[in-house]
Amino acid sequence: xxxxxxxxxxxxxxxxxxxxxxxxxxxxxxxxxxHNKTLRAVHDVxxxxxxxxxxxxxxxxxxxxxxxxxxxxxxxxPTAGTVTFEGQDITRFSxxxxxxxxxxxxxxxxxxxxxxxxxMPVGALIAEPLVIHGIGTRRERRDKxxxxxxxxxxxxDMMNRYPHQFSGGQRQRIAIARALALxxxxxxLDEPVSALDVSVQSQVLNLLQDLQEKLGLTYLFIGHNxxxxxxxxxxxxxxxxGEIVEHTETxxxxxxxxxxxxxxxxxxxxxxxxxxxxxxxxxKGDPPSPLAPPPGCPxxxxxxxxxxxxxxxxxxxxxxAGQPAHTAACHFKNEAAS
Amino acid sequence: MTARADxxxxxxxxxxxxxxxxWKRFRHHKIALVSAVVLIVLAxxxxxxxxxxxxxxxxxxxxxxYLRFAGPSLAHPLGTDELGRDVLVRLLYGGRVSLxxxxxxxxxSAVLGTMIGLLAGYYxxxxxxxxxxxxxxxxALPLLALLIVLAAIDLRKLGLxxxxxxxxxxxxxxxxxxxxxxxxxxxxxxxxxxxxxxxERDYVLAAHSQGAGGLRIMLVHILPNVVSPIxxxxxxxxxxxxxxxxxxxxFGLGIQPPIASWGNLLTxxxxxxxxxxxxxxxxxxxxxxxVISFNFLGxxxxxALDPQAMDRAD
Amino acid sequence: xxxFTLWRFGQTVIVIAIMSFVIYxxxxxxxxxxxxxxISADPKMTSADAERLRALYGLDKPIYxxxxxxxxxxxxxxxxxxxxxxxxxxxxxxPALGNTLILLGLTVFFSILIGLPLGMAAALRPYRKLDYTIxxxxxxxxxxxxxxxxxxxxxxxxxxxxILPASATxxxxxxxxxxxxxxxxxxxxxxxxxxxxxxxxxMRSSMIxxxxxxxxxxxxxxxxxxxxxxxxHALRNALIPVVTIVGLEFGHLFSGALVTETIFAYPGxxxxxxxxxxxxxxxxxxxxxxxxxxxxxxxxxxxxxxYGWLDPRISYQGKR
Numbered sequence: 001x002x003x004x005x006x007x008x009x010x011x012x013x014x015x016x017x018x019x020x021x022x023x024x025x026x027x028x029x030x031x032x033x034x035h036n037k038t039l040r041a042v043h044d045v046x047x048x049x050x051x052x053x054x055x056x057x058x059x060x061x062x063x064x065x066x067x068x069x070x071x072x073x074x075x076x077x078p079t080a081g082t083v084t085f086e087g088q089d090i091t092r093f094s095x096x097x098x099x100x101x102x103x104x105x106x107x108x109x110x111x112x113x114x115x116x117x118x119x120m121p122v123g124a125l126i127a128e129p130l131v132i133h134g135i136g137t138r139r140e141r142r143d144k145x146x147x148x149x150x151x152x153x154x155x156x157d158m159m160n161r162y163p164h165q166f167s168g169g170q171r172q173r174i175a176i177a178r179a180l181a182l183x184x185x186x187x188x189l190d191e192p193v194s195a196l197d198v199s200v201q202s203q204v205l206n207l208l209q210d211l212q213e214k215l216g217l218t219y220l221f222i223g224h225n226x227x228x229x230x231x232x233x234x235x236x237x238x239x240x241x242g243e244i245v246e247h248t249e250t251x252x253x254x255x256x257x258x259x260x261x262x263x264x265x266x267x268x269x270x271x272x273x274x275x276x277x278x279x280x281x282x283x284k285g286d287p288p289s290p291l292a293p294p295p296g297c298p299x300x301x302x303x304x305x306x307x308x309x310x311x312x313x314x315x316x317x318x319x320x321a322g323q324p325a326h327t328a329a330c331h332f333k334n335e336a337a338s
Numbered sequence: 339m340t341a342r343a344d345x346x347x348x349x350x351x352x353x354x355x356x357x358x359x360x361w362k363r364f365r366h367h368k369i370a371l372v373s374a375v376v377l378i379v380l381a382x383x384x385x386x387x388x389x390x391x392x393x394x395x396x397x398x399x400x401x402x403x404y405l406r407f408a409g410p411s412l413a414h415p416l417g418t419d420e421l422g423r424d425v426l427v428r429l430l431y432g433g434r435v436s437l438x439x440x441x442x443x444x445x446x447s448a449v450l451g452t453m454i455g456l457l458a459g460y461y462x463x464x465x466x467x468x469x470x471x472x473x474x475x476x477x478a479l480p481l482l483a484l485l486i487v488l489a490a491i492d493l494r495k496l497g498l499x500x501x502x503x504x505x506x507x508x509x510x511x512x513x514x515x516x517x518x519x520x521x522x523x524x525x526x527x528x529x530x531x532x533x534x535x536x537x538e539r540d541y542v543l544a545a546h547s548q549g550a551g552g553l554r555i556m557l558v559h560i561l562p563n564v565v566s567p568i569x570x571x572x573x574x575x576x577x578x579x580x581x582x583x584x585x586x587x588x589f590g591l592g593i594q595p596p597i598a599s600w601g602n603l604l605t606x607x608x609x610x611x612x613x614x615x616x617x618x619x620x621x622x623x624x625x626x627x628x629v630i631s632f633n634f635l636g637x638x639x640x641x642a643l644d645p646q647a648m649d650r651a652d
Numbered sequence: 653x654x655x656f657t658l659w660r661f662g663q664t665v666i667v668i669a670i671m672s673f674v675i676y677x678x679x680x681x682x683x684x685x686x687x688x689x690x691i692s693a694d695p696k697m698t699s700a701d702a703e704r705l706r707a708l709y710g711l712d713k714p715i716y717x718x719x720x721x722x723x724x725x726x727x728x729x730x731x732x733x734x735x736x737x738x739x740x741x742x743x744x745x746x747p748a749l750g751n752t753l754i755l756l757g758l759t760v761f762f763s764i765l766i767g768l769p770l771g772m773a774a775a776l777r778p779y780r781k782l783d784y785t786i787x788x789x790x791x792x793x794x795x796x797x798x799x800x801x802x803x804x805x806x807x808x809x810x811x812x813x814x815i816l817p818a819s820a821t822x823x824x825x826x827x828x829x830x831x832x833x834x835x836x837x838x839x840x841x842x843x844x845x846x847x848x849x850x851x852x853x854x855m856r857s858s859m860i861x862x863x864x865x866x867x868x869x870x871x872x873x874x875x876x877x878x879x880x881x882x883x884x885h886a887l888r889n890a891l892i893p894v895v896t897i898v899g900l901e902f903g904h905l906f907s908g909a910l911v912t913e914t915i916f917a918y919p920g921x922x923x924x925x926x927x928x929x930x931x932x933x934x935x936x937x938x939x940x941x942x943x944x945x946x947x948x949x950x951x952x953x954x955x956x957x958x959y960g961w962l963d964p965r966i967s968y969q970g971k972r
Contacts, residue, residue, distance in 0.1 A: 075547055102549035115540035119562035128558075129548040175544075182548070369788070475667045477900075478952045480944040482907035483925050484678075487941065490929050491681035581797055585911060588799050589926070607803055608915065615807045622800030630795035637791075 019087060020048030021218050022072060022105070022186055027081035029064075029071045033291060040290050041067040043242040044081070046317070049186065054212065054219040056233035056250070058226070058265065060287055064242040065222050069188050072220070073105050074098055086185075103133055106179035110191040112171030116163040122149075122174055123159030129181045148177040152207060169200035173207065180211070188220045193228060205232055226266065230254060238262045241298040242290055244317065248326035258320050258328040260303050297331070305332060363642040370638020373631035380628060384433035396424040398431055399596065407614045419617055420610060429620055432598040437628070439513055439599070440580040446518035447579075448572040451525025452564075456556045458526070459533025470530065473523045481520055485582065488516045489591035509594040513586065517579050525571045532564040566643040574636035577629040584625050600625045660956055664949050671945050676719045679938045682929070732935035736928060741939045745924065749943070752920035755913070756905055758840045760898060763847025768894065770848065771855025775890075776882065778860055786852060793849020798908050802842045802915040809838060820918035839916045843908050850904070854897045855890065862890040892959065899955025903948040 029042040041064045049055050057065050071078045074090065082091045090101060106129075109115035116125055126148055127141045136144060146156035152173040163171055172192060179187050189208070193201040209232065211217060223229050229236060230250060237247040238261065246259040257263045285302055288294055294301055300310035309331055317329040364370060383390070391398055394413060402422030410417050416425040458469040489512065493503045502508065533556075536542065542559050550558075580600075586592030587601025595602060603621040610617050713721075725732075737744045774786040810818035820835045862868065863886055871881045910922030917923065921944055928936035 073547060075543070099549045102547065105547075107544060107547045109540040109544060111540060115544050117541040117545075117559050117563070120558075128545065128550075132545075132548055132550050132554065178544070471663065474952075475670075478667070478903060478949050479671070480903050480906045480910075480941075480948045482910050483922075483941055483944050484675075486910075486926065486929055487675070487678045487682070487937070490683070491678060492683040495681045577795060581795075584797050585799050588797075589914070604800065604803070611803060611807050611811055615811060618800075618803050618807065622797060622804070625797050625800065626792075626795055629797075630791055633791055633795050 018050060020084075021051040021086065022220075023048040023084045024068075024072055025082045025084070027068070027071060027083065028079045029067050029076065030079040037291055040242045040293055042071060042078075043293075045239075045242075045244050046081075047237055047244060047247070049218055049220055050234075051185070051218050052212070052216050053234040054221050054232055056221045056223060056229040056236045057239060058224060058229060058236055059239035060224070062287065062290075063239045064290070065239055066190065067242075068239070069107075069190065069220065069222060073102075073107065073188060099133075103129075103182040104184050105186045105188065106182065106184040107188045107190060108172070108175050108179050108192045111195045112168055112175050113163075113195070115175055116171055118163055121160050121162055122166075125163070125174065126159070126178045126181055129178060133182065135182075144181065145177075148180055149174075151180065151211070152177045167200075168196050169204060172196060172204050176204075176207065176211070180215075183215075184217070186218045186220065188222070190222045191224070192221075194223065194225060201228065208232065226254075238265065241287055241293055243298060243329065245299065245330070246326075246328040248323070248328075252323070252326055256326075258326065258333040259299075259330045260305050260332075261299050262328075264304075297329075299330075307331075360642040364638050367634075367638035367641055369634045370641075373634040373638070376627060376631045377635065380433060380624075380631075381437060384430050384437055387427060387430035387434055390430060391424075391427045394424065394427065396427060398423060398427045398598075407617075416620060417616065420606065420614070425617065425620060428598050428603060429600070429624055432600045432603050432621065433624060433628075435510070435593055435597055435599040436580055436583060436601070436625070439510060439517075439583050439593070440576045440628075440632075443514045443517035443521065443579045443583075444572050444576040446514060447521035447575060448525050448568055450518055451522035451571075452529050452561070452568055454522060455526040455529025455531075455564075456533055456560060459530040460537055460552060460556050460560060462534070462537075466530070469526070473526055476520065477523050479520075482582075482585065485516055485520065485586060486589065486591055488519075489513070489586055506597070509592065509597065513583055513592050517582055521575055521579065524575060525568055528567040528571055529564050532567060533560050536560050536563045569643060570636055570640045573632060573639055577632035577636075580625060580629055580632070656960065657957060660953060664953050667949060668942075668946055672723065672942055673719055675938060675941050675945070676722060677715060679934050679941075680715060680718075682932065682934070682937075731939050734928070734933055734936040736931045736933040736936060741936050744936060745921070745940060745943065748919060748921045748924045748940075751918065752909055752913070752922065755836070755839060755843070755918065755920055756909060758836070759843040759847050759905070762840065762844045763851050764898075766844070767848040767851030768855045768891075771852040771894075772859055772882075772887075772890075774852070774856045775859030775863065778856075783856075787856070790849040790853045790856075793846055794853070796846070798842065798846060798911045799915055801845060802838075802912055805838055805842055806915075818916070820913075820916040836918075839912045839918050842912050842916075843905070846908055847905070850901060851894065851897070854894050858893045859886065859890040862886045865889075896955040896959045899951040899953075899958065902951030902955075906944055906948055 024045055024047045027042060027045045027047075028040070031039040031041060033039045043064075045068060047055075047068075057068070059065050067076070070076045072083055074083060074093070078091060082089050084090070085101060085104070090098065093101070116122075120128075123142070123145050126145045130136055130141045130144065135141070142159075145159055149156050149158060154170060154173055154177070158166075163174070166174065176192075192208070193204050196204060205228065208219070212219060219232075221229065221233055233250045235248065236250050236253045237244050238253075238259065239245070240261050246253065246257065246262045253262065254266065257266055288298070288301060294311075295314075296312045297303070297306070297310040297315050300306040303310065313331070315329045315331045315333075317327055318333075320326045320328055321334045387398075394415075396413065400423060402418070404422065406418065406420055406422045408414055408418040408422070414424045414426070416429070419425055419428065454469055454473070458466040493508070493512070494500075537555075537560060542555055545555050545559050583592050583599065584601030584604070587599050588604050588607075590602070590605055593599035593602050600621045604618065607618040607621075731741045733739070734741045734744050770786050770790075774783040777783055806818045809816045816837050817835055818838070820839050863882075868881060868886055871885050872878075876885075906922065909920060910926060912918065913920040913922035914926045921940060925937060925940045925944060927933075928940060
């Protein structure tokens, strides 16, 4: 990221030196939308995930989080840029070559009511990744399913039941068990608790943390509930209109946000107490359409501190002065908030 | 792990429970229930045709010119036909063939329609556009006229072996193939519509992200979620198939004698209406009863299995 | 809308082109060929003669080449001779087409006249006695084999009552309009019974759906009389899908016409197709089938366009 010596204030040197598990470089995903129009779902994103850590991706709905994640896992082809996994450039891999890699990257979706096929018993659901990759005999798979159910805090004898016989929290545990089946290194968690009851959320989060410690998993956590993110994430990347606008350690982000959008997000959310978010107190209007992103800084039409330069020049995504591990894309990032 | 607090399970409905729910709804559809009973009786009686033949002590193919157009009697409950054969037994033998053809051809066209619908709905894009325009075109054709041509073509010119063509059952196979080739459209449209919705579900994406191929996703994830409309459409189509079979057989283009079917029992009917109207009434009544029963059954199944789907004619 | 019309029209033309090839191919698969018939008519012909004749008629060429030759001639207006009727095929077809259009026109007219009010009556009080009765009768109507219905009608009106002719062919050349009308009663009746069932079912479901809409509730809440709600607000909207059914059901209608015309010996397109296929009249069967296909596709086209015309809310821009 940078050559400047660390001032040791915010983080140790080790995570920076360790190569990222998965890394996007200048990744863009553009969709054709009608005549001569392009939808910039993801634009020029560079992002790395450190092994064994949790990176949270935050942003309003429609900002391109989901597209970024699907491009990272190569479920949709990127328009430009590269994706590196375990040091290997996998951007141009064929379906066939991607297949073994799919084992290493698993996903847990937001809504456990729609991510589990209602017509399959739980045992078959959890064993499906094993079946797809031709792992184990029927008996071995059965044993594996039993141990996975146990690992996520469910009883092994539940494997013959169907998803609709479980509560939301239990279903999410099942989805996690399925994601664990192939012993992946990276799990992408797409708002895994936002569809759950508040009382159940912390149980699932605790489970995720336990599993990360035990199995050395890396998480990419997508969410918009800042309380949850503060609890689970090591680092946070803030996304706006298809671009990353700020990226740093969780602690730093909450204590010293440098992008006005991040500040607005933090102010809009009550830091303690979950669920009562007064969204949009500071943000004017809706995000602009990704079909016609504004010139200059994409945030300027809604920015409280925008000046003339913001309307013409796009700010670089660079480290904040004196904080090499804290990057932000704002012309005024070096002026700490009062 | 302390995380067992959310183990408070939802009422334990099982897979059988879902069927139970459907059965509950179905039970309220009285006519469908009656129809199911009628069909079971008809099917059983047809299946037991040889036994009934034995019990009555007659032979379905026994020509007895001294006993033409006999009225109902103990030996011949529905009387005899123009060749003195027992009408009831011949009706039951005809039922075997008509029901068999109806079920098989409806099944074949459902399978074909499901495959086409899955491909169109899952892959989308140009393949979808092509398949759906083809479906539109097939629906728009004057079906019966084309079926008559199909039924009239010379199988030798298609390169089929003589042995197959001379086989006694060739007219059976031929009609099943013909009906399947033209009858897949309804199922294809329904399956395609459902597949379009289902493929957007997260569990399909989940399977995809695990590396599942298109075939697996279509068969394991999409198909089980589109069975209800397939069952309904297939049930409704059995009636149509039986109607088509009967009209083709009536014209002498469907099931060929000596195999009896409800349609070909009527082939000579037009000449008989002056002397023995009853011979014309019975086979038609059987067709009518069977077809209306399948239609009501399909209607009831639709209410029971697929309450949200309205039969939209667009 | 204009773009859609053109697009839809182009699609119809393509389907007709494809169908002409398919039908040409299918007719070629029917038993025997014209030369076989000449051979059977003239036992003195040798197989060498037959080969020469086949070459002369181009029957030894591959199918697509023969098709292209045929299509070229057809587009130039030369559709060939009917073997069965010994006349140019078009001279045979035009009167038959006219007869069929009269038959179908009357059928649609009476079916709508009776079927729509029945469907409406059922929809106004759904899941009551009247609705159940109408619904049951409609199911019965679509479940009756059309040929059997025709036979039953003959038994009743011609055999038992003896009041109407069983054949729709008017034999004497000096027959008046009255005789022609009498001859048509039974075929029209047969087709109409089926038509009533079809239209009543569609009208019922369309009306039930319309009456559930918000603007109907609004109209009722405003205190409009039930009569006004139904006739002014609901009817027009409920009719839109039903009108398209008339176009879309043309294929079924034509199938019914084929059966009915054949049984009643009514000289229309259906009987013409049936007779020409049965009589190995290749030219005639080909042209008549193609024309029937063209008519049903035209019905569909009109239904689609009519739908857009009746319901201005439908935008065809976004549809494809």
